[in-house]
Amino acid sequence: MIHIQYFGALHDQLGCASEQLAWTGGTSQQLLTALRERGEPWFSALQTDRIFKIAVNRVLKHEVVDIHDGDDVGILPPVTGG
Known part of the structure; x- marks a missing residue:
């Protein structure tokens, strides 16, 4: 079991802050794919052409990482601005 927190616009788009x-284990990319496969609104909110930051156990990762049973995972949406 992992604990996932959704930040920023994802919280609003998905209608939940955490779950x-x-x-059983896999990569951050596999997690995003599994969430997208739930259908809407997950598919639209986690579009494959967007770059998401993943935090594992409160450490921000900048690459695909392994996620293990018991991990705390944060998914942060792309940020734009000037």
């Missing part, structure tokens, strides 16, 4: 998810 517990059964997870």
